[in-house]
Amino acid sequence: xxxxxxxxxxxxxxxxxxxxxxxxxxxxxxxxxxxxxxxxxxxxxxxxxxxxxxxxxxxxxxxxxxxxxxxxxxxxxxxxxxxxxxxxxxxxxxxxxxxxxxxxxxxxxxxxxxxxxxxxxxxxxxxxxxxxxxxxxxxxxxxxxxxxxxxxxxxxxxxxxxxxxxxxxxxxxxxxxxxxxxxxx
Numbered sequence: 001x002x003x004x005x006x007x008x009x010x011x012x013x014x015x016x017x018x019x020x021x022x023x024x025x026x027x028x029x030x031x032x033x034x035x036x037x038x039x040x041x042x043x044x045x046x047x048x049x050x051x052x053x054x055x056x057x058x059x060x061x062x063x064x065x066x067x068x069x070x071x072x073x074x075x076x077x078x079x080x081x082x083x084x085x086x087x088x089x090x091x092x093x094x095x096x097x098x099x100x101x102x103x104x105x106x107x108x109x110x111x112x113x114x115x116x117x118x119x120x121x122x123x124x125x126x127x128x129x130x131x132x133x134x135x136x137x138x139x140x141x142x143x144x145x146x147x148x149x150x151x152x153x154x155x156x157x158x159x160x161x162x163x164x165x166x167x168x169x170x171x172x173x174x175x176x177x178x179x180x181x182x183x184x185x
Contacts, residue, residue, distance in 0.1 A: 023059040023066040026144065026182035034072065034178045038154070039171035045084065051076035056146065056182060060116060060137055063109035068118060068148075072102040093160050099125045109135070118148065124157040133176075142184035149177040 035048035051073035058066045075096040077088045089096045106120040107130075116135040121128050133150040152174045154160055160170050 023057040023062050025185040026056040026058065026146075026180075027185055028054045028056060029181040029183055032178070032180040034070075034176075036174050036176045038174045040081075040084070041169060045079060045081060047077060047079035047084075047088070049073065049076045050078055054178075054180065056180065058137060058144075058146065063111075063116065066106070066109055068104065068106045068120065070104045072104075074100060074102055092162065092164055095125055104131065122152070122157075125159060127157045129156055144182045144184075146180040146182055147178065148180075149175065151175050 032054075033048060034052050035046060037044055037046045039045070049072050053071050055067070055069040058068070074094045075089055077085075077094065079085050079088065088094055091097070102122065102124040104120050104122045106118050108119050110117050110119065116137070118133045118135050120131055120133070122131040131150060131152065133148040136147040138145045153172055154170075154174050155165060155167075155172060159174075164170055
C-alpha cells in the first residue's frame with residue numbers, strides 16, 4: 001500500500017512541476033553595456049566596463065524566481081580622460097591588483113509604485129553593501145531588453161577615500177546604469 005501512495009505522490013508531483021512558474025533565462029548579447037557617471041571638479045564624466053558577465057533569470061510576473069548575478073572585471077574600466085583612466089585602476093580607487101572583480105547579486109525584487117526595484121548586494125573593493133536598482137524590462141517575444149540604474153555612494157565602498165575623500169572635488173554619488181540586450185535560452 002505504501003508503494004501505491006508513493007507512486008501516486010510521485011505522479012502528482014510530475015504533473016505539478018510543469019505548472020510551476022519559473023523565470024526565463026537569458027543570454028546577454030555583446031551589444032550590452034555597463035556604465036557609470038560621476039563628477040570631478042564640478043564637471044560630469046562617464047565611464048564603463050569592457051569586461052563583465054551577467055546571468056539573468058527574469059520574469060516580471062514571477063519576481064520571486066528572478067535573479068541577476070553580475071561579475072565585473074574592474075581592470076576593464078574605460079573613461080575618456082587620460083588622467084582618470086590611469087587613476088581608476090590604482091590603489092586609491094578600484095585597487096584592481098587586490099580586488100580584480102566586483103560582484104552584484106540580487107536578494108529580491110519588489111514593486112514600488114508600479115516600478116520594479118532589484119535589491120541586492122554589491123561587493124566592491126572587498127566591501128559588501130546593499131544596493132537597489134530600478135529595473136525596466138521590455139519583452140520582445142523570446143528576446144528582451146533590460147535597463148537597470150541606481151546610485152552608489154563611492155566612499156561606502158572605499159573608492160577614492162583618503163586623499164580623495166573630499167566630495168567637493170570628486171562627487172560622492174556615482175550613478176550606475178546597464179543596458180542589456182537579451183536572447184532567451
